[in-house]
Amino acid sequence: MADDTAPMLEVDDLSVRIGTLDGQLEVLQQVHLRVMPGQVVGLVGESGCGKSTLVRAVLRILPDSARQTGGAIRFRGTDLATLDERRMSREIRARRIAFIPQDPYLALNPLFTVGQQLMEILRWHGQAQGGGRRQWRARIAALFARVRLPEPEAMLDRFPHQLSGGQRQRVLIAAALLCDPELIVADEPTTALDVTTQQQILVLLRELVEELGVAVLFVTHDFGVVAELCSAVTVMYAGQTVEAGPMTEILHAPQHPYTRRLVECHPDRMRELRGIPGAVPSLVNPPGGCRFHPRCDRRVAGCETRPPQLVDVGGDHAVNCIHVHGGAA
Ligand SMILES: Nc1ncnc2c1ncn2[C@@H]1O[C@H](COP(=O)(O)OP(=O)(O)O)[C@@H](O)[C@H]1O
Numbered sequence: 566m567a568d569d570t571a572p573m574l575e576v577d578d579l580s581v582r583i584g585t586l587d588g589q590l591e592v593l594q595q596v597h598l599r600v601m602p603g604q605v606v607g608l609v610g611e612s613g614c615g616k617s618t619l620v621r622a623v624l625r626i627l628p629d630s631a632r633q634t635g636g637a638i639r640f641r642g643t644d645l646a647t648l649d650e651r652r653m654s655r656e657i658r659a660r661r662i663a664f665i666p667q668d669p670y671l672a673l674n675p676l677f678t679v680g681q682q683l684m685e686i687l688r689w690h691g692q693a694q695g696g697g698r699r700q701w702r703a704r705i706a707a708l709f710a711r712v713r714l715p716e717p718e719a720m721l722d723r724f725p726h727q728l729s730g731g732q733r734q735r736v737l738i739a740a741a742l743l744c745d746p747e748l749i750v751a752d753e754p755t756t757a758l759d760v761t762t763q764q765q766i767l768v769l770l771r772e773l774v775e776e777l778g779v780a781v782l783f784v785t786h787d788f789g790v791v792a793e794l795c796s797a798v799t800v801m802y803a804g805q806t807v808e809a810g811p812m813t814e815i816l817h818a819p820q821h822p823y824t825r826r827l828v829e830c831h832p833d834r835m836r837e838l839r840g841i842p843g844a845v846p847s848l849v850n851p852p853g854g855c856r857f858h859p860r861c862d863r864r865v866a867g868c869e870t871r872p873p874q875l876v877d878v879g880g881d882h883a884v885n886c887i888h889v890h891g892g893a894a
């Protein structure tokens with residue numbers, strides 16, 4: 566029986582490097598993340614902060630040019646780096662940890678019906694034995710109904726191009742639920758959709774989370790979405806975890822200047838992060854000291870030179886800032 570008081574996913578001090586023509590990118594450095602059983606955690610930060618790289622590291626689908634250079638990723642206590650590829654793909658990926666990708670247009674194969682594609686997932690995980698075609702069709706149709714796809718039976722025989730963007734994303738959510746995962750990782754699952762469809766998909770995800778009690782790591786650049794859906798947040802900036810904590814605390818008492826800016830930006834309905842001057846730095850040669858210091862309105866002496874550490878401030882809240890160390894001049 567799984568222990569529900571232990572973290573389900575633990576990322577500790579993770580570093581990942583990617584080799585590029587410009588040199589080695591330290592894409593992730595000192596990344597920390599916790600997801601407890603049944604918890605919905607938002608992973609938030611501007612584009613280019615390393616969110617997708619973290620997701621790929623967790624699922625072990627990093628590109629060949631990337632490697633984990635430090636730290637550990639544990640799922641239910643098992644260091645994922647110790648699993649061979651076969652166990653990773655048969656037991657973990659798409660089974661215990663399901664993935665909902667950003668772009669529903671790219672994630673489905675145009676040559677096969679959506680029913681065939683979901684059937685293939687069941688077959689891959691050895692869950693298609695016993696019971697004939699009729700039974701697996703019924704199982705997938707039931708899931709389609711659950712994600713509120715119209716005419717679920719008929720939907721099985723449709724090709725991806727016959728569906729709208731929102732319907733394709735619902736198919737991918739159904740695919741994620743197919744093997745009763747313990748954790749769903751969703752990487753900006755609504756970013757490619759129009760605003761109305763985004764909202765409908767969020768409502769659906771919230772209902773499913775309540776119904777199934779599944780844990781979710783929800784990745785987005787949009788703090789508004791996190792506030793709507795998540796009970797805890799991890800904020801990333803330029804490849805590092807800068808703050809993590811319970812949603813209410815992060816919303817009402819953010820401590821890192823970057824988090825503060827993200828939170829301030831969010832009530833604005835045009836809520837792209839245009840409120841923060843400057844841009845996420847290149848990770849080929851990131852700023853020394855605190856990586857946020859060139860954009861920070863609370864910069865003090867020491868911020869350029871002394872890299873801060875993530876410090877526990879109590880109540881499951883951790884902050885990576887000189888002001889929290891008490892090291893400010
Ligand atoms: N395969 C890759 N090759 C080179 N650079 C990459 C690769 N993947 C990601 N990066 C770089 O790593 C940084 C983080 O990217 P990413 O993880 O996609 O961030 P996010 O998902 O937060 O937008 C960016 O600077 C990006 O350009």
Ligand SMILES: [Mg+2]
Nearest residue numbers: 616617618753
């Ligand atoms: Mg991304």
